Structures are given as C-alpha cells and as structure tokens.
Amino acid sequence: MRGVTASIPSPAAEDYALIAPLLLDWYDRHARTLPWRIAPVAGGQAAPADPYRIWLSEVMLQQTTVAAVKPYFEKFTSRWPDVAALAAAAEEDVMAAWAGLGYYSRARNLVACARKVAERGGFPATEAQLRALPGLGAYTAAAVAAIAFGQRAVVVDANVERVVSRLFAITQALPASRKLIGQYADRITPHTRPGDFAQAMMDLGSGICTTRQPKCLLCPVANHCAARAWGDPARYPVKLPKKPKPTRQGCAYWIEQDAAVWLVTRQGKGMLGGMRSLPDDGWNAGSDGSGQPPVSGPWLDAGLVRHTFTHFALEMSVLRFQGSGPVAPDVAGEWWPIDRLEDAGLPTLFAKAATAAINAD
DNA sequence: GAGCCGTGGTT
DNA sequence: TAACCAAGGCT
Numbered sequence: 001m002r003g004v005t006a007s008i009p010s011p012a013a014e015d016y017a018l019i020a021p022l023l024l025d026w027y028d029r030h031a032r033t034l035p036w037r038i039a040p041v042a043g044g045q046a047a048p049a050d051p052y053r054i055w056l057s058e059v060m061l062q063q064t065t066v067a068a069v070k071p072y073f074e075k076f077t078s079r080w081p082d083v084a085a086l087a088a089a090a091e092e093d094v095m096a097a098w099a100g101l102g103y104y105s106r107a108r109n110l111v112a113c114a115r116k117v118a119e120r121g122g123f124p125a126t127e128a129q130l131r132a133l134p135g136l137g138a139y140t141a142a143a144v145a146a147i148a149f150g151q152r153a154v155v156v157d158a159n160v161e162r163v164v165s166r167l168f169a170i171t172q173a174l175p176a177s178r179k180l181i182g183q184y185a186d187r188i189t190p191h192t193r194p195g196d197f198a199q200a201m202m203d204l205g206s207g208i209c210t211t212r213q214p215k216c217l218l219c220p221v222a223n224h225c226a227a228r229a230w231g232d233p234a235r236y237p238v239k240l241p242k243k244p245k246p247t248r249q250g251c252a253y254w255i256e257q258d259a260a261v262w263l264v265t266r267q268g269k270g271m272l273g274g275m276r277s278l279p280d281d282g283w284n285a286g287s288d289g290s291g292q293p294p295v296s297g298p299w300l301d302a303g304l305v306r307h308t309f310t311h312f313a314l315e316m317s318v319l320r321f322q323g324s325g326p327v328a329p330d331v332a333g334e335w336w337p338i339d340r341l342e343d344a345g346l347p348t349l350f351a352k353a354a355t356a357a358i359n360a361d
Numbered sequence: 362g363a364g365c366c367g368t369g370g371t372t
Numbered sequence: 373t374a375a376c377c378a379a380g381g382c383t
Contacts, residue, residue, distance in 0.1 A: 044381065057379080059379095059380095060379090061379035061380095062378090062379065062380045062381075063367085063368090063377090063378055063379085063380055063381090064367090064368075064379080064380095065368090065369070065370065065377090065378055065379090066371095066378090066379080067369085067370075068368070068370080068378090069379090070371060092367030100367090100368075101367080101368075102364055102366085102368045103367055103368085103380085103381085104366080104367080105366065105381075105382075106380090106381080108367095108371090109381080109382095111362090134382095135380095135381070135382095135383095136378080136381085137380060137381045137382080138380085138381090139380060139381085140379085140380075140381085143379070155379085157379045157380075158378060158379075158380085159378090159379070160379090175362080175363090176362090184372090196379060198379090199379090202379055204362085205379090206378090206379085211371095211372095211376080211377070211378095212372070212376090213372095221377075242375095242376090243364095269366095269383095270366085270380090271365085271366070271367095272366090272367085273366095307367090307368090307372090308368090309365095309366075309367060309368090309369090310364095310365070310366055310367065310368090311365060311366075311381085312365075347367075347368090347369070348368060348369090349367085349368095353376090
C-alpha cells in the first residue's frame with residue numbers, strides 16, 4: 001500500500017497549515033447564529049457545549065436544510081430538554097413529532113440512541129464510541145466528537161466535500177473521490193478548535209463556496225484555492241450522472257366515520273416505517289395490481305397526489321369511502337378524530353392526501 | 362459499491 | 373419548471 005503522502009499531488013505542505021487559521025478568523029467574524037450553537041455567557045465565559053443538543057441537531061441536519069430543522073429542533077428541545085427525557089418518551093410520540101422532516105429511520109434510531117446513552121449515564125466522548133451508537137455514522141460521530149467534546153476529528157459532509165474538492169481541484173468524481181477528499185480534509189484539520197473549524201468549513205460551504213456561483217471574492221481562502229486559480233470552480237466536485245427516477249402509481253383510502261378517519265401504522269424499517277398513514281395499496285398498480293381496498297366500495301375519486309421520493313416519483317389516487325352504515329376495515333388501525341389530524345404525525349405524502357380527501361366533494 | 366430512504370428550498 | 377441538492381446512515 002502506497003503511503004498517503006505519495007498519493008496527494010502538488011500544493012506545498014506548508015500551505016495546508018495556512019487554511020485553518022484563515023478559516024477560523026473568518027468564522028469568528030461571520031459564524032451563523034444557530035439555536036444549537038453556544039451563546040456567549042454575559043460573564044465572558046462560554047457555556048459548555050451540550051452534547052445532547054449537538055447530537056440532536058446533527059441527526060436532524062443529516063441531508064436536511066438548516067431552515068427545515070430549526071422549528072423541529074425548538075419543538076424537540078422544548079418537549080424533551082435532555083437525553084433522559086427523550087429516552088423516556090414513547091417511540092410513537094417521537095415519530096409523530098418527527099413527521100414532515102423525512103428519513104424516518106433517523107427518528108427510530110434517535111430513540112434507540114437516547115435509550116443507550118441514558119442507560120450508560122451520558123454520551124461517550126470519543127469518536128469511536130460515538131460511531132458505535134445507532135444513527136451515528138462517520139460524519140455525525142466526527143461532528144459530535146469535535147463540536148461537543150473538542151476532539152480533533154476529520155469532519156466531512158457534503159459542504160466539506162465541495163470545499164476540499166475545489167481547494168485541491170480534485171478531478172476524480174464522487175463518490176469514488178471520498179477517500180482522497182478525506183485525506184486532504186485530514187491535512188487541513190487543526191488540533192486547536194476542531195469543532196469551530198468543522199463548523200467554519202460547513203458555513204463556508206453553505207454561504208460562500210456554494211454549489212452554483214460560488215462567491216470567491218468573499219472567500220477567506222480564495223488565494224489557496226486550486227480550482228479558482230484554474231478558473232471555473234463550479235465544475236467541482238465532479239459527479240457521476242444520476243439515474244432517472246421511475247414513476248409508480250397507487251391508491252390511498254380515506255375511510256371516515258363519526259368524524260374520525262381510519263389510520264394505520266406502517267410496519268418495519270422500510271418506506272415511512274413506524275409512521276401513521278392512510279391505508280394504501282402498496283403503490284404497485286400497473287406492475288402487479290395486487291393491492292386491495294380495506295373495505296369494499298363504493299369509492300369517490302378525491303384527486304391525485306403527486307409526490308417525489310428519493311428514488312421514485314409517485315402518483316397516488318385518493319379514494320374516499322362512500323358507503324353507508326358501520327364500517328369495519330380489514331386492516332389493523334385506529335379511528336383518529338379528524339379535527340386532531342395534525343397530532344397524528346402523518347408524513348407529508350399522506351398529509352397531502354388527507355387534504356385532498358377533506359376538500360373533495 | 363450501490364440501492365434504499367423524505368422533504369422542501371433554490372435556481 | 374424541472375432538476376438539483378442538502379450538517380448521511382444502513383444494508
């Protein structure tokens with residue numbers, strides 16, 4: 001195995017050490033104010049980072065924008081102020097509170113992680129121990145170790161991938177370039193203020209070194225950027241073309257009785273697992289047509305809901321039960337009062353479907 | 362490595 | 373507006 005040094009070309013070694021001080025100085029002047037960042041205390045002494053809040057924010061921020069996370073972070077920290085409170089929560093309450101944020105395995109893992117952490121009396125302080133907790137992969141373990149515990153860890157998210165790809169003009173395409181990006185990120189990560197450095201890189205990627213039209217004139221490390229020196233920094237990081245998404249069709253069923261609607265809870269770890277939803281047909285119509293309605297009709301077509309998931313698009317017809325007399329759906333579920341439907345924690349797809357059903361004639 | 366897993370904002 | 377993409381993890 002060839003050494004790391006031999007696989008990394010040009011920029012002079014002394015240049016690596018210049019990046020962090022410039023970035024930290026910029027961060028001291030331009031850091032975003034975010035709910036999970038430490039507010040300076042009046043006495044001039046910074047409050048210690050709360051690992052619970054750092055962990056919670058990092059999990060919420062996985063593949064999710066800051067703007068989307070903020071209200072959820074406020075809701076969660078108000079309702080469950082510390083890890084012990086979250087560990088004691090009913091899982092279905094946490095799932096419902098997570099509704100709308102997406103990637104629901106995060107919420108399942110959040111509860112599992114909170115319970116393990118509460119059991120051992122607090123968060124572990126090393127990257128390796130954090131990495132062993134459910135829902136903490138390479139990125140989140142490194143981020144929590146650096147930000148909450150001041151450990152030197154190499155924090156690489158999509159922002160860092162973009163910044164590093166440009167700083168060193170990496171021509172290899174993602175995701176194969178991740179190994180090389182990690183090596184460069186390691187070289188520029190300082191031993192002092194590693195948490196601030198990680199957040200500085202992410203703030204830079206979010207606000208300056210953006211995917212399209214990067215603001216190089218405002219960048220504190222523009223003079224060290226190989227992509228800028230060569231022109232056209234926006235061509236980095238190089239990415240492989242994406243596969244097209246198929247479109248699936250399906251139905252959801254709105255069954256209403258006595259001002260309540262029949263909701264099911266989706267089982268397993270798959271799509272929307274653990275979340276309440278309307279009964280549906282499995283969205284395989286057009287391929288095997290296997291889904292059967294939970295009640296025999298008649299049904300009113302309440303409209304078509306279009307929703308795009310990560311790897312497919314869905315066109316889902318909403319069918320509203322039109323029969324009279326007592327109804328007994330043949331799928332497990334619960335009658336949910338329609339005037340409290342917001343509390344059910346429906347994922348966005350089914351929230352759309354509910355709106356369509358309620359508004360239908 | 363590659364597929365699966367949500368959603369809303371931006372361009 | 374359609375496409376792209378975001379503080380990724382798990383299998």
